[in-house]
Amino acid sequence: MSYKAVKKVRVKVPASTANLGPGFDSLGMALNLYAWIDMAISNETTIYLIGDQMNGIPTDKSNLIYKVAQMVFEQAGVSHPELDITMYSDIPLTRGLGSSASAIVGALAGANALIGNKLTDYELFQIASRLEKHPDNVGASLFGGIVVAFWDGEKAESIRIEPDANLEVLVAIPAFQLATEKARSVMPKQVAMKDAVFNLSHSSLLVAALATSNLGMIRHAMKDALHQPYRAELIPGMKTLLEQAENHGALGVALSGAGPTMLALVDSRSGQKEELETFLKDTLAKEGIEAETLWLKPSGEGVSAFLLQEGDGDLLSFVEGEVLA
Numbered sequence: 001m002s003y004k005a006v007k008k009v010r011v012k013v014p015a016s017t018a019n020l021g022p023g024f025d026s027l028g029m030a031l032n033l034y035a036w037i038d039m040a041i042s043n044e045t046t047i048y049l050i051g052d053q054m055n056g057i058p059t060d061k062s063n064l065i066y067k068v069a070q071m072v073f074e075q076a077g078v079s080h081p082e083l084d085i086t087m088y089s090d091i092p093l094t095r096g097l098g099s100s101a102s103a104i105v106g107a108l109a110g111a112n113a114l115i116g117n118k119l120t121d122y123e124l125f126q127i128a129s130r131l132e133k134h135p136d137n138v139g140a141s142l143f144g145g146i147v148v149a150f151w152d153g154e155k156a157e158s159i160r161i162e163p164d165a166n167l168e169v170l171v172a173i174p175a176f177q178l179a180t181e182k183a184r185s186v187m188p189k190q191v192a193m194k195d196a197v198f199n200l201s202h203s204s205l206l207v208a209a210l211a212t213s214n215l216g217m218i219r220h221a222m223k224d225a226l227h228q229p230y231r232a233e234l235i236p237g238m239k240t241l242l243e244q245a246e247n248h249g250a251l252g253v254a255l256s257g258a259g260p261t262m263l264a265l266v267d268s269r270s271g272q273k274e275e276l277e278t279f280l281k282d283t284l285a286k287e288g289i290e291a292e293t294l295w296l297k298p299s300g301e302g303v304s305a306f307l308l309q310e311g312d313g314d315l316l317s318f319v320e321g322e323v324l325a
Helices: 064-076 099-114 121-132 136-143 180-185 193-211 215-221 228-234 238-248 273-286 315-323
Strands: 008-018 027-041 046-050 083-089 146-151 156-161 167-174 252-255 262-267 291-296 304-307
Touching (some): 008 099, 027 099, 027 136, 027 167, 064 083, 064 099, 083 099, 083 315, 099 121, 099 136, 099 304, 121 146, 121 156, 136 146, 136 156, 156 193, 167 273, 180 228, 215 252, 228 238, 228 252, 238 262, 238 273, 262 273, 273 291
Parallel strands (some): 046 083
Antiparallel strands (some): 008 027, 008 304, 027 146, 167 262, 167 291, 252 262
16 A cells, blocks of 8 residues: 655644533543644654653553554554654643543544545544543544544544633642542442433533533533532542532533543633632632642644654754743
8 A cells, every 4th residue: 555654743632621511421622731742653662751740651562652553554554663752741641631532642643644644534533432432532632622422332423513712611630640440430330210311401401502602501501410429429529619610600510521620611701710710729628639720721623743844843842942931
């Protein structure tokens, strides 16, 4: 199979939040917090991870980015067993902001760009959903904006919604990690019919509110009975935030993905933004939890990859000059 491989690419991939309350494993939103990956075909595999938060991530061929890249090559019918990979990320690990999804999507896009984009975005979405077992985070990081999607074990389908220009996102990131597996382990295997109907109605209303920019309806729609009541036992203060954040200026509040990050949707025109931020931090502090707050926006753009030219600096220089400045 003929193709023209390029020398080196740089990938930018957004973070994401999933579920948005009732949309369990089906709703995702890209956020303007990013990871960067440089990837090049090489004579031997080297993996360089920038930043202390990358400690513990493997730097051999068991690395997730390397393994995902090889999946792209295999599906495209090409062979590039040796890669030079560098990664930097502003996305905190195992905090519910799609760090694994961003790595998967970044690896898919980088490897695909190296071989002339032989696979379509739809094909990349199938690989990503198969790896994550749900399409919400990967769909958001791949396509940007808000993604409504399903994964039935064989295929994934999605529709993208353009976020309202006035939508802002406040996240409170606790200073502890919570593995997705642990967050899923506390959930029941079966739920009552009334809880299933509750989530179907609220998730449908939330999608309609987001699609029509009816921000005022979000507070009624962003409720959940399937996962958050069970996961609240893992995050002290979460129940208080879910019940009271709207009184302090939030359009709605939810656990971001599997947590422990808490997320509030906010109208940028609100006069209660400082009050809301203080409420989130103080509520967690009362439980002895230190948390970092960030004001983010939905990222309208998904993953992007571009060819690096002669003279372009390495990723560390780029990060130091452009990201950390």
